[in-house]
Amino acid sequence: MTSLFDTICRFMDKNQNSILTSKKLSESLEKVKDMPSSGEVSQLSPFMISLTVFILAIFVGYYVVWKVTPALHSPLMAVTNAISSVIIVGALIACSIPLLGAAKYFGFLAVMLAAINIFGGFSITHRMLHMFHKKKS
């Protein structure tokens, strides 16, 4: 079972560098735990790190979003839409490298579309929340 899982992880990530770093990490961990060396060193892949973060973030999202008042579900959708455009991070990298042929527009378009969302999403959220705010007086 364990070895199968390791194989999957290794398959999911064949990055030699990170395997080296995680080797060092697991070696030092072994020293701390003073475990008998079994010969096979466990290798934590970046995929597992991302998966861990992903699952934990889903839990955070779950508990935070249930607390949102139903009256603000529309602003919630607008703001989550805006922040899902954080893929602009990938788009910016794509836009900054010289690509060939039709591909050279990919980055530009990706940045532009994400930017429409970011600026549009935040300003529509602001507009909506402003309406809820002025009611207080």
Added chain:
Amino acid sequence: MSENLSAFFYLIASVCFILALKDLASAKTARRGNQFAILGMGLAILTTLLSPMVVLYQGIFSALILGAVIGIFVAKAIKMTALPQLVAAFHSLVGLSAVFVAAAVLVQPDAFGVGFIGDIRPSRLIEIGLGGAIGALTFTGSLVAFAKLQGILTGKPHILPMHFFINIGLGIAILSLLGLLLVTESYAVFSVLIIVALVLGVLLIIPIGGADMPVIISMLNSYSGWAAAGIGFTLANNMLVITGALVGSSGAILSYIMCKGMNRSFVNVIFGGYGSVAQEKAASSEDKNVKAGSPEDAAFLLKNSQNVIVVPGYGMAVAHAQHAIKELSQLLKEESIGIKFAIHPVAGRMPGHMNVLLAEAGIDYENVYELEDINSDFQNTDVVLVIGANDVTNPAAKTDPQSPIYGMPILDVENAKTVFFIKRSLSAGYAGVDNELFYRENTYMLFGDAKKMTETIVKSFKDD
């Protein structure tokens, strides 16, 4: 900027996004929430711009400025009643953007640190394919949702013969193409994969009717999050993974709340409209007695009541009646008549749609109540004014096991002393079910456009 420093700033940005959602828990802190989100996004963009992976800037700045101008212009110009369309359109852009990012990674993997042309790591290839496919599906799905909400396509469900099997076939095709992409790493396979996902996006949304849009919009919201998380896995960027997971779970929770509001399962919304059951039921209502009221009656009864509850629905949004309703509520307040607003979870075309429209008109959100908080109040209420809502008030949901909406939580307006129902005609609501409330002793129908009718009530209220 070193990789560790970038990762640190990305972490701060992720925390900002979490705080942004947390602050939406109450209207008092919500604006700070939006500021947190803006801060997080600014930090994320700046950190990326300063990282060594970004080499050329001129394209970036023109794209950013162009996007900003378009985005802000649209957000300022849009009417609040058109909000669901706008959100659907925005979702489609996230999807398309994800497709382009995935394509760029495939074409130039070394720039993203995921391998080299012809030798991309297998896990990354799967993530590129999956991220691109979810993006493509979100793109066309949202476009169809937009077209339905904007009235370009009719809100009626369009179902192809063998629709379900075609969808399953396309789903299998996507999985096989992912496998093929893994083996070949070919651009052609990637393009076909994207095209199949584009088609599937259309077919998934086209059979879904107008009133199910709250579920669909939430679902697409969720997809745009999963697409972002997919790109995050590809680039091994934990901020993208965290943000995608937050957005994904947020959309999923909203879909769940909307489904519960209709007492339908998610699968049921995706795979079948109400349509077919509806026709047989319509015939039986002809000989029943309907009482038509006049706006003058309504104004008189409102004036002589102690407390009033207004139940708004999609019809209010269509007719832009919210400002007239605000005026009415002002008049009632001056007469010290208690007025409350009751909002069903699925009223309107997106979650929280009614709340935003009432807020826009300047109605105090403290007078606006959710279903479970107000349902017991109807029995002590003199007058209920239903404006453009229908199915969410139908008592058949409680009494008639044959009804397609049986089991759906509804607003118990029939318990009030008098019900005024503003509606254009006696036609059935979206569910195609006749509303037995129309034939009750204590119900008066006010036939007409929601806005004009409310304005006439206001006028006779003043004249009296």
